[in-house]
Amino acid sequence: SARRLFQSPRSATGADCPAGGSSVVSVKMGLSSAAEIDGAQLCIFDLRRGQQEGQELDKILFFHPADCPILLQLSVIGLCEGIITFTRIFSPEDDCEVIESDKHCHVFYQAEPDIWMVLVVQKIKDNESTLRFGALQGILKESHSLFAMFHGPIRTLLDRQPSAEFARGHLHTFVTDYLSDFSVGKKLQLPTYRDSLTERGTVQMLTVSREVALEVQSLTTVLGSCLRNVICQSIVLFEDLLVSTTLPLDDTLNLYTYAILRLTPSALSSNGNSWSYLRKGGYVNADTTLSSANGAAAAERYNSRSRDTSPGGQNQMHHNFRPLQREKLSKGKDGFVAADFATTEIRGAVPLNPILWFHQAEERMYLCVYQHKNLTILLVIPASSLINGEEGIAHVKRHLLENASQNIVTVEQKLSRGWGGENAYHVGGYRYILSDPNRKVSRASPPGKVITLSKDSLLALNRLRGEIDLEKSRAKRSDPTHDKDYEVCIRAKNNAWIIAKISRGKELYMAIEKGGETLLYASTAVEKFSNRYCEGAFSAD
Numbered sequence: 001s002a003r004r005l006f007q008s009p010r011s012a013t014g015a016d017c018p019a020g021g022s023s024v025v026s027v028k029m030g031l032s033s034a035a036e037i038d039g040a041q042l043c044i045f046d047l048r049r050g051q052q053e054g055q056e057l058d059k060i061l062f063f064h065p066a067d068c069p070i071l072l073q074l075s076v077i078g079l080c081e082g083i084i085t086f087t088r089i090f091s092p093e094d095d096c097e098v099i100e101s102d103k104h105c106h107v108f109y110q111a112e113p114d115i116w117m118v119l120v121v122q123k124i125k126d127n128e129s130t131l132r133f134g135a136l137q138g139i140l141k142e143s144h145s146l147f148a149m150f151h152g153p154i155r156t157l158l159d160r161q162p163s164a165e166f167a168r169g170h171l172h173t174f175v176t177d178y179l180s181d182f183s184v185g186k187k188l189q190l191p192t193y194r195d196s197l198t199e200r201g202t203v204q205m206l207t208v209s210r211e212v213a214l215e216v217q218s219l220t221t222v223l224g225s226c227l228r229n230v231i232c233q234s235i236v237l238f239e240d241l242l243v244s245t246t247l248p249l250d251d252t253l254n255l256y257t258y259a260i261l262r263l264t265p266s267a268l269s270s271n272g273n274s275w276s277y278l279r280k281g282g283y284v285n286a287d288t289t290l291s292s293a294n295g296a297a298a299a300e301r302y303n304s305r306s307r308d309t310s311p312g313g314q315n316q317m318h319h320n321f322r323p324l325q326r327e328k329l330s331k332g333k334d335g336f337v338a339a340d341f342a343t344t345e346i347r348g349a350v351p352l353n354p355i356l357w358f359h360q361a362e363e364r365m366y367l368c369v370y371q372h373k374n375l376t377i378l379l380v381i382p383a384s385s386l387i388n389g390e391e392g393i394a395h396v397k398r399h400l401l402e403n404a405s406q407n408i409v410t411v412e413q414k415l416s417r418g419w420g421g422e423n424a425y426h427v428g429g430y431r432y433i434l435s436d437p438n439r440k441v442s443r444a445s446p447p448g449k450v451i452t453l454s455k456d457s458l459l460a461l462n463r464l465r466g467e468i469d470l471e472k473s474r475a476k477r478s479d480p481t482h483d484k485d486y487e488v489c490i491r492a493k494n495n496a497w498i499i500a501k502i503s504r505g506k507e508l509y510m511a512i513e514k515g516g517e518t519l520l521y522a523s524t525a526v527e528k529f530s531n532r533y534c535e536g537a538f539s540a541d
Helices: 070-090 133-151 154-160 165-182 210-224 249-263 293-301 390-403 405-418 455-478 519-533
Strands: 002-004 027-029 041-046 060-064 098-100 104-112 115-122 233-238 241-245 329-331 336-339 355-358 363-372 375-382 431-436 441-444 486-491 497-503 506-512
Touching: 041 070, 041 154, 041 165, 060 070, 060 165, 070 104, 070 115, 104 133, 104 154, 115 133, 133 154, 133 165, 133 249, 133 355, 133 455, 154 165, 210 233, 210 241, 210 405, 233 249, 233 405, 241 249, 249 355, 249 363, 249 375, 363 390, 363 405, 375 390, 375 405, 390 405, 455 486, 455 497, 455 506, 486 519, 497 519, 506 519
Parallel strands: none
Antiparallel strands: 002 027, 002 098, 041 060, 041 115, 098 104, 104 115, 233 241, 233 375, 329 336, 336 363, 355 363, 363 375, 431 441, 431 506, 486 497, 497 506
């Protein structure tokens, strides 16, 4: 038996929940399939498919690990589908989020209507208290957002090809490449208590002076005019921090996330390849094919749609481009970052630049990446404005090199002179993370300082964040139009102060190991931090 946790406006007995939010309901049920799982598993399935007896396999779109026996895959997904159906009886408007059993944690995310992603994590006695479902669910959200940016919504792919071969092929290569960042041997190493001062799904911004801001504005103006009368959008990063963006919030977050994962100097530092599109011509060859045979076969059938710019067809011309395949991305001697692929048997040459689907901007864009020292520029060009595709991109690149080079050098020099290094946002005595979920931005203590915290401090902080995650979920379901304020101060086993404060939608979590023993000390420490670094956002009124 296991304890299943879900948010519901009424309890399983039909009794009203306490005022102020939904309750956590405990239900006893067997999880025999979960008991057979070793390590972590991630599955994506469509509830609209495989509804007839004997067609259950059709609902599976992705399963990791791929070598998991089919019967076990069906068992896991069948259990998840049953849980989803059961919880909708009590909470039809709210999604099931997490199930805790003695040995496993099931984290749910409905990525699109009736398309679910579920992460199953095996519990170990040493880390049972280190799993935070908010951090695990963030992995599911991030992977889906990135997939949709490159391939469009999963539902659109399924509607365009009902057999789902094409969707499965893309999901297999993309999600597998994404999970490679978490792979240790044959298992996944997912976020633990050591990641309690990080926040997935947010942008970290660089604070600049007025003088530098004017230089950046001048640069973005030049970048916007790279294509005659069509305005191009851009994102400028220094190191791993956002300097400026002309894109909407959600599109900025997705492209920033991709850049941090694969495109910034630190992300590319392990790659030694160097080449230039100016030397090799307007196209780059590709030597990799879809590892899924079904995906490759589907791509072959879809070649006739290579000019399709709809959400589901935009990557037909890039069916072999794997944007998260780290070893294939490199910076050329001309400063542009792209994929170093060779010829494929299916399509021949693959275009140099991927096409992205920006959901919030509702437009398809070519992505062009240029890098100068620690400055990374992501230039996005409306695909509808380029009649000749890659030939037009080559023109944009020449325009950038001819007209923006001096601006780029000036901005990079001024940012470098004012840069305080990796400890630029360190605050002595504090280990913290400050986030604004509404604006999707965050700032945190540098990793090199966070690792100095003791295990007891990190465990206590992670546990507190998990409790706050649940409280926020309850409050949101109770009244989604208003943010609820919280303030919690606790003493850890090692006498460190662990603090969480939410005020006006902004969140602050911190650990103070070397401090006084009174609650007044902790409250005063938060007040000082708020006044000096947060413009008083967490100060007492």
